[in-house]
Amino acid sequence: MIELDKFFKSPFTVDNVIFGFDEGDLKVLLIKRGEEPFKDEWALPGYFVNENEDLDSAAKRVLAELTGIKNVYLEQVNTFGAVDRHPLGRVITVAYYSLIKISDYNLHASSIAINAKWHSIAKLKYLAFDHFKILMACFQRLKNRVRERPVGFELLPPKFTLTQLQHLYEAILETNLDKRNFRKKILSMNLLLDLNEMQEGVAHRPARLYQFDKMKYEQFLAEGYVFDLSGSKNKSSKKKSKKSV
Amino acid sequence: MIELDKFFKSPFTVDNVIFGFDEGDLKVLLIKRGEEPFKDEWALPGYFVNENEDLDSAAKRVLAELTGIKNVYLEQVNTFGAVDRHPLGRVITVAYYSLIKISDYNLHASSIAINAKWHSIAKLKYLAFDHFKILMACFQRLKNRVRERPVGFELLPPKFTLTQLQHLYEAILETNLDKRNFRKKILSMNLLLDLNEMQEGVAHRPARLYQFDKMKYEQFLAEGYVFDLSGSKNKSSKKKSKKSV
DNA sequence: CCTATTTAGTGTAAAATTGACACCAGCCCT
DNA sequence: AGGGCTGGTGTCAATTTTACACTAAATAGG
Numbered sequence: 001m002i003e004l005d006k007f008f009k010s011p012f013t014v015d016n017v018i019f020g021f022d023e024g025d026l027k028v029l030l031i032k033r034g035e036e037p038f039k040d041e042w043a044l045p046g047y048f049v050n051e052n053e054d055l056d057s058a059a060k061r062v063l064a065e066l067t068g069i070k071n072v073y074l075e076q077v078n079t080f081g082a083v084d085r086h087p088l089g090r091v092i093t094v095a096y097y098s099l100i101k102i103s104d105y106n107l108h109a110s111s112i113a114i115n116a117k118w119h120s121i122a123k124l125k126y127l128a129f130d131h132f133k134i135l136m137a138c139f140q141r142l143k144n145r146v147r148e149r150p151v152g153f154e155l156l157p158p159k160f161t162l163t164q165l166q167h168l169y170e171a172i173l174e175t176n177l178d179k180r181n182f183r184k185k186i187l188s189m190n191l192l193l194d195l196n197e198m199q200e201g202v203a204h205r206p207a208r209l210y211q212f213d214k215m216k217y218e219q220f221l222a223e224g225y226v227f228d229l230s231g232s233k234n235k236s237s238k239k240k241s242k243k244s245v
Numbered sequence: 246m247i248e249l250d251k252f253f254k255s256p257f258t259v260d261n262v263i264f265g266f267d268e269g270d271l272k273v274l275l276i277k278r279g280e281e282p283f284k285d286e287w288a289l290p291g292y293f294v295n296e297n298e299d300l301d302s303a304a305k306r307v308l309a310e311l312t313g314i315k316n317v318y319l320e321q322v323n324t325f326g327a328v329d330r331h332p333l334g335r336v337i338t339v340a341y342y343s344l345i346k347i348s349d350y351n352l353h354a355s356s357i358a359i360n361a362k363w364h365s366i367a368k369l370k371y372l373a374f375d376h377f378k379i380l381m382a383c384f385q386r387l388k389n390r391v392r393e394r395p396v397g398f399e400l401l402p403p404k405f406t407l408t409q410l411q412h413l414y415e416a417i418l419e420t421n422l423d424k425r426n427f428r429k430k431i432l433s434m435n436l437l438l439d440l441n442e443m444q445e446g447v448a449h450r451p452a453r454l455y456q457f458d459k460m461k462y463e464q465f466l467a468e469g470y471v472f473d474l475s476g477s478k479n480k481s482s483k484k485k486s487k488k489s490v
Numbered sequence: 491c492c493t494a495t496t497t498a499g500t501g502t503a504a505a506a507t508t509g510a511c512a513c514c515a516g517c518c519c520t
Numbered sequence: 521a522g523g524g525c526t527g528g529t530g531t532c533a534a535t536t537t538t539a540c541a542c543t544a545a546a547t548a549g550g
């Protein structure tokens with residue numbers, strides 16, 4: 001019987017990359033650290049995992065402790081384990097990401113966070129530790145996700161216009177989309193509920209407001225699965241895609 | 246200044262999911278453990294990470310030590326950290342996967358492995374620890390990869406027929422593909438080098454042999470990138486895909 | 491040697507999807 | 521009333537995807 005104590009042990013952390021969307025800008029939630037190392041610098045909200053805690057639970061807990069944000073779905077992206085990534089010694093970190101509606105949450109910095117704020121991703125150049133690298137890895141994941149399935153509704157207010165939704169996609173994909181084609185496609189997915197309401201108080205023609213239809217989304221995922229995986233009964237049909245990144 | 250020793254520490258391991266393809270069957274490389282826990286049971290080739298070792302290096306080293314396989318590209322998939330996933334105490338594990346040509350490598354079990362063998366994935370039901378779960382996660386990743394870009398050549402002998410290639414895709418995607426459409430598409434990618442050689446000694450019309458063209462593959466990846474991300478100069482073009490899983 | 495068996499190899503047409511593109515509508519402001 | 525701004529809409533060409541069936545070339549076995 002082996003003894004676990006023979007083996008090298010290290011502490012490990014979770015780091016959260018929380019994306020939000022506001023004022024046409026894709027943002028990420030950062031904390032200002034009140035603790036060395038990297039005291040007073042901006043970093044991802046992350047901290048050490050406790051003894052009796054799953055990684056997923058730890059990510060949730062840490063996020064709540066540092067920023068006040070609760071009840072978000074976090075998806076694991078990657079684990080970073082370079083020997084020297086932490087100045088005080090070896091620390092492995094597991095990165096998680098999520099998308100949330102900025103307006104749904106109040107930020108409340110506590111624990112080692114002396115501040116918690118949304119930052120425009122486009123403007124960021126540097127973060128504490130290897131957090132910039134982690135951010136970029138998660139951003140890449142987000143880009144891939146968004147072209148596989150309709151994510152992104154999480155980032156908008158409950159009632160939104162098609163133009164807002166388009167801007168969101170453009171921010172995530174870092175590209176420009178054709179208005180007519182975008183609308184055609186997004187509407188054809190039947191994931192939007194037309195609220196028959198209009199924007200008010202804007203200095204231009206008011207836009208129609210929509211809501212995300214969660215029920216149809218589940219349906220979509222279910223079908224989508226069968227869709228791409230099943231051929232016809234026998235001789236068949238599927239192909240792997242040719243271009244697309 | 247914080248002291249890392251205050252925090253909970255645990256050992257951590259890497260586990261490798263190595264896919265191979267042989268006799269029309271998608272296989273995974275397993276070891277029989279010669280050490281408790283799960284002595285004499287089949288498991289993924291994995292072991293503890295050392296103090297001065299990156300995760301990626303550890304994965305490579307462990308794979309070589311247990312199975313004799315060297316020089317493979319390993320991609321990180323996921324980290325599993327359930328509190329009770331290891332019967333002797335907490336152990337976090339980072340899962341890696343790779344694709345290799347079975348015939349290119351000689352298996353040589355050593356260290357805690359008393360055997361190393363290829364197993365058909367379709368027949369597997371159970372593995373030591375949570376390794377079955379890990380295997381499934383990596384299999385899913387493989388399926389996703391294969392529809393994004395032409396992986397899979399790694400799994401075939403240096404000279405292969407289009408039918409072999411098709412069977413490989415069918416095994417990975419767990420579906421049936423149309424012969425004519427498959428050939429049309431794969432040939433149009435210009436990734437195959439026609440060797441102008443024929444199969445010999447088969448009891449049917451001999452098939453043409455092909456080779457994978459690595460140079461064109463690099464080209465393909467480079468172009469592919471620009472391809473899907475760029476719109477035209479201004480008003481634009483890109484869309485997120487609608488179906489496809 | 492003739493036949494049966496097995497896998498290799500090939501083309502086309504219909505359907506669906508994608509991509510490019512330009513103008514009028516409706517609100518506020520001055 | 522007009523200017524400024526964003527919302528909203530349709531079509532056509534090009535490309536991609538899918539479905540589908542027969543002949544060719546080798547060996548095996550009588």
